[in-house]
Amino acid sequence: MSRHSPDFHPALRVLHWLLAAMVLAMLFIGVGMVSTAGPLYPLLLSLHRPIGIAILLLVLIRLPLRLLTGAPALPADLPPLQARLAKASHVLLYASMIALPLIGWAMLSAGGYPVQLAKGLALPPILPHDLALYALLRGAHTLVALLFFALILGHLAAALMHGLIRRDGVLRSMTTGHGRRGPATGD
Amino acid sequence: MPRKTPATAGPLALIGAILIILIGGFAWAAGWIGPRRINGGDVTAALDYNGGKHPGYRRAHAKGLCFSGQFEANGAGAALSRAEAFREGSYPVIGRFSVAGGNPFAADGRKVFHSMALVLKTPGGEEWRMAMDHTPIFPVADVASFIALQRATRPDPQTGKPDPAAMQALIADHPEIKAFQDYMARAVLPDSFANATYYSINAFRFIDGDGQGRSVRWQMEPEAPLSGLDKDALDTLPRDYLFREMIARTAKGPSRWHLQLVVANPDDRTDNATIAWSGPHRTVDAGTLVVNSVQPEESGACRDLNFDPTILPPGIALSDDPLLAARSKTYSSSFTRRAGEGAGPSAAGEDLQQEHEQ
Numbered sequence: 001m002s003r004h005s006p007d008f009h010p011a012l013r014v015l016h017w018l019l020a021a022m023v024l025a026m027l028f029i030g031v032g033m034v035s036t037a038g039p040l041y042p043l044l045l046s047l048h049r050p051i052g053i054a055i056l057l058l059v060l061i062r063l064p065l066r067l068l069t070g071a072p073a074l075p076a077d078l079p080p081l082q083a084r085l086a087k088a089s090h091v092l093l094y095a096s097m098i099a100l101p102l103i104g105w106a107m108l109s110a111g112g113y114p115v116q117l118a119k120g121l122a123l124p125p126i127l128p129h130d131l132a133l134y135a136l137l138r139g140a141h142t143l144v145a146l147l148f149f150a151l152i153l154g155h156l157a158a159a160l161m162h163g164l165i166r167r168d169g170v171l172r173s174m175t176t177g178h179g180r181r182g183p184a185t186g187d
Numbered sequence: 188m189p190r191k192t193p194a195t196a197g198p199l200a201l202i203g204a205i206l207i208i209l210i211g212g213f214a215w216a217a218g219w220i221g222p223r224r225i226n227g228g229d230v231t232a233a234l235d236y237n238g239g240k241h242p243g244y245r246r247a248h249a250k251g252l253c254f255s256g257q258f259e260a261n262g263a264g265a266a267l268s269r270a271e272a273f274r275e276g277s278y279p280v281i282g283r284f285s286v287a288g289g290n291p292f293a294a295d296g297r298k299v300f301h302s303m304a305l306v307l308k309t310p311g312g313e314e315w316r317m318a319m320d321h322t323p324i325f326p327v328a329d330v331a332s333f334i335a336l337q338r339a340t341r342p343d344p345q346t347g348k349p350d351p352a353a354m355q356a357l358i359a360d361h362p363e364i365k366a367f368q369d370y371m372a373r374a375v376l377p378d379s380f381a382n383a384t385y386y387s388i389n390a391f392r393f394i395d396g397d398g399q400g401r402s403v404r405w406q407m408e409p410e411a412p413l414s415g416l417d418k419d420a421l422d423t424l425p426r427d428y429l430f431r432e433m434i435a436r437t438a439k440g441p442s443r444w445h446l447q448l449v450v451a452n453p454d455d456r457t458d459n460a461t462i463a464w465s466g467p468h469r470t471v472d473a474g475t476l477v478v479n480s481v482q483p484e485e486s487g488a489c490r491d492l493n494f495d496p497t498i499l500p501p502g503i504a505l506s507d508d509p510l511l512a513a514r515s516k517t518y519s520s521s522f523t524r525r526a527g528e529g530a531g532p533s534a535a536g537e538d539l540q541q542e543h544e545q
Contacts (some may be wrong), residue, residue, distance in 0.1 A: 019200070019203070021506050024460055027213065028212070028216045030215065031213065031216050031217035031218075032216040032218075034217070034226065035216070035217050035218030035226055035417045036218065036224045036225070036226055036516070037223050037224075037225050037226055037229070037230060037330050037512060037513045037517060038225070038330075038509070038512060038513070038517035039509055040512075041512045041515060041516045042497055042505060042515055062382035070376070111493065111522070112492050112493070113493070113495075113498070114314045114498060116314075116498070117500040119500075119504075120313070120500075120501040122268050122312055122314070128236050129491060131490075131491045131525075131526040131529075132526070132529065134523075134526045135523065135527035138523050138527075139527070140528070149213060152292065153210070154207055156205070156206070156209070157206060160198075160201075160202045160205065160493075161202065164198035164201065164202065165198050165202075166201065166527055181383065183447065
């Protein structure tokens with residue numbers, strides 16, 4: 001759905017930046033905890049699970065909000081291929097944010113692990129205890145995470161191109177907004 | 188599209204710099220660049236180097252037997268920890284007996300760890316996993332030393348014994364390994380899984396209902412009296428002696444251990460598993476572990492579990508012992524590897540079980 005305002009809904013903008021920080025932190029925590037058998041490992045692991053589930057919950061709020069409030073139209077002069085890429089990449093960004101925590105949760109379930117979010121707070125398993133399934137999901141968790149990071153880099157590069165080079169208001173639609181000036185002709 | 192003019196060169200460089208910083212930071216966090224880190228794969232590689240490759244099995248303690256039973260808590264442990272497992276009651280246990288080493292078909296007559304691992308679940312959803320050995324001390328205090336030990340003690344394919352020169356060099360750097368070997372030489376090597384005391388290896392933090400924390404090591408003390416194998420005749424012991432003995436013994440009746448919680452004295456080290464806690468200690472008998480039945484790994488519930496000793500209920504937390512993180516990471520790496528490889532048959536398999544049933 002398209003939106004009359006040139007900006008994303010303010011709540012969506014807040015959720016976007018909150019999730020941006022959490023997702024980036026999670027990707028760094030994830031690769032960091034895999035990299036070491038040192039004392040940081042249990043600490044990072046204890047952060048990884050609750051933040052992952054928090055991301056899932058926030059996306060489950062954000063996605064309906066995004067579908068309800070829509071997105072501002074892309075600049076009319078954007079080449080159609082770029083516009084299609086933009087749309088597809090946003091679908092993939094949402095899909096990654098939902099899939100990664102679910103794969104993590106499913107993976108722990110299949111591995112027979114308690115899905116411990118905090119002391120005394122564990123989630124129920126969402127898959128049966130099955131080692132072959134665990135191995136598959138464990139591999140998928142890493143693969144999807146790395147692709148997600150690449151996607152985020154592309155997303156960031158595109159956003160900065162809009163904001164710093166094209167100056168077409170696309171970046172501003174997710175940051176401060178356009179105030180009462182209406183659609184920007186140049187930022 | 189804007190052209191690449193001097194006006195866009197600056198912003199483009201800025202965008203490139205931001206991306207490079209992010210990618211660089213990510214690569215650093217992942218350990219792909221920067222100082223070399225020891226990860227779980229390094230430990231499993233050292234174990235593979237020592238014991239040979241045995242795909243589908245645990246990288247250490249590959250030879251095992253599942254058991255099930257219950258922990259009958261007497262309530263006394265609640266003085267030290269608010270974990271539900273210490274409230275008076277009976278809680279189901281799934282576990283595994285094993286002997287150390289990466290070869291799932293190795294002979295039992297070796298001077299190695301005899302081990303007990305278990306998962307204890309309580310109705311409130313708490314879970315406590317333990318992985319214990321029959322010695323009160325561990326040969327090394329940290330993960331780097333553990334890797335060095337695995338490399339130095341690799342049996343020479345010709346002689347079947349480790350290279351004495353490598354061992355000498357290692358011991359020169361690690362007197363604690365010598366101390367452990369001396370201990371193993373003196374100590375009784377239990378002739379049954381049922382009469383060994385199993386120790387927590389590491390210290391843990393126990394937190395009571397008032398929020399007070401104490402450092403604790405624990406041990407499972409058997410009701411069966413300890414007797415030892417003849418260490419000079421280990422070569423003549425049947426390959427699966429300990430496993431057959433445990434299957435036969437359990438067919439006759441359950442085995443019991445008392446969970447003894449040992450509270451640290453002020454001068455006890457909590458960050459070094461090579462150092463025993465000697466002298467008198469406040470000790471709490473928290474209840475009885477009853478092992479009612481044993482099952483081969485193919486049909487038992489223990490094979491597909493990772494007995495990660497850092498999976499703890501509220502009321503028990505990690506200590507400052509660096510070995511705990513290393514054990515957790517290594518077990519996880521071993522678990523993930525064997526999960527992908529698919530499980531193989533057990534030395535103490537269905538055939539042994541059936542033999543005893545006949």
